[in-house]
Amino acid sequence: PSCGAEIxxxxxxxxxxxxxxxxxxxxxxxxxxxxxxxHIIPFAVDKEQAARIFLDWLxxxxxxxxxxxxxxxxxxxxxxxxxxxxxxxxxxxxLEGEGTRIxxxxxxxxxxxxxxxxxxxxxxxxxxDRVTRNALKKADKxxxxxxxxxxxxxxxxxxxGFLSGFxxxxxxxxxxxxxxxxxxxxxxxxxxxxxxxxxxYSSISVRRNEARIENPKWEYAxxxxxxxxxxx
Numbered sequence: 712p713s714c715g716a717e718i719x720x721x722x723x724x725x726x727x728x729x730x731x732x733x734x735x736x737x738x739x740x741x742x743x744x745x746x747x748x749x750h751i752i753p754f755a756v757d758k759e760q761a762a763r764i765f766l767d768w769l770x771x772x773x774x775x776x777x778x779x780x781x782x783x784x785x786x787x788x789x790x791x792x793x794x795x796x797x798x799x800x801x802x803x804x805x806l807e808g809e810g811t812r813i814x815x816x817x818x819x820x821x822x823x824x825x826x827x828x829x830x831x832x833x834x835x836x837x838x839x840d841r842v843t844r845n846a847l848k849k850a851d852k853x854x855x856x857x858x859x860x861x862x863x864x865x866x867x868x869x870x871x872g873f874l875s876g877f878x879x880x881x882x883x884x885x886x887x888x889x890x891x892x893x894x895x896x897x898x899x900x901x902x903x904x905x906x907x908x909x910x911x912y913s914s915i916s917v918r919r920n921e922a923r924i925e926n927p928k929w930e931y932a933x934x935x936x937x938x939x940x941x942x943x
Contacts, residue, residue: 723847726792726879737874741881748869750797750932752861754790754877762788792874792933793850794882797841797863798893800927804901806833807919810912831915833905839897841930844889846882858936869933879933886929898922 714732725741728734742748756764762785769775810829815822841863845855867873901922906915 721849721880723849723880723883724878725881726874726877728878735875735877737871737879739871742871742879746881747931748794748933749930750866751792751869751873752863752866752932752934753873754935755865758788758790761790789878790876791878791880791936793855793880793936794846795932795934796844796846796882796884796886796889797930797932798839798844798886798889798897798927799841799930800839800897801836801925802839802897802901802922803836803925804834804905804922805919806902806905806909806917806921807831808909808915808917810909811914811916812911813913829910829912831909833909835901835905835908837901837904839900842893842897843934844893846884846931847880848883850880855936858934861934866932874933882931894924894927897924 713734714729716729716731718727718729718736718738720727720738723741724738726735726737729736765785765788769779808831810831812827812829814825814827817823843859843861845852847855902920905920906917909915
């Protein structure tokens with residue numbers, strides 16, 4: 712709209728900048744309908760603050776090549792929103808097993824070992840809040856996992872206005888691609904929580920372990936990532 716130039720982007724790009732006039736461009740059509748995010752966590756710092764934090768961090772490092780923090784590299788530092796799926800649910804769990812406690816002591820030349828066995832029965836209900844999965848195939852796995860976990864207390868209802876001045880990507884992976892993996896993770900989490908609540912034993916032998924998932928919910932969110940420019 713500012714200069715009439717044609718914008719060419721990747722298929723997943725939802726917000727960018729004009730190469731010619733540098734004005735922000737938001738491709739609204741790519742974030743509509745089923746691709747409209749539910750939430751967003753806005754960037755908490757602007758580009759100047761990010762550059763200042765980065766340069767302060769560099770002062771603590773030795774033998775850093777000048778090209779690593781030159782003005783051209785700092786200029787390439789740009790915030791970008793990446794797409795994520797977030798999974799929430801409640802879990803009704805139960806665990807039955809046998810706990811063993813072993814105590815050993817010595818009297819004179821004789822060593823004694825006492826073994827006590829206990830029946831264990833634990834039940835509980837817990838909430839799992841927003842297990843997060845990256846929803847962009849081309850994203851660098853180390854980058855997108857390195858910035859987690861996010862503080863979802865700062866999450867807001869999505870609005871296009873948050874994208875102005877930043878890059879943004881829309882998702883190209885659906886929640887069904889993560890369902891089995893996430894459900895396995897939350898069940899294992901529930902089992903570990905019940906086992907931990909059983910008490911202090913030398914060992915625990917589990918006879919039965921069940922975890923029923925209730926009210927599963929997926930949410931789609933754009934979350935703030937700041938990938939470095941070339942050379943960073």
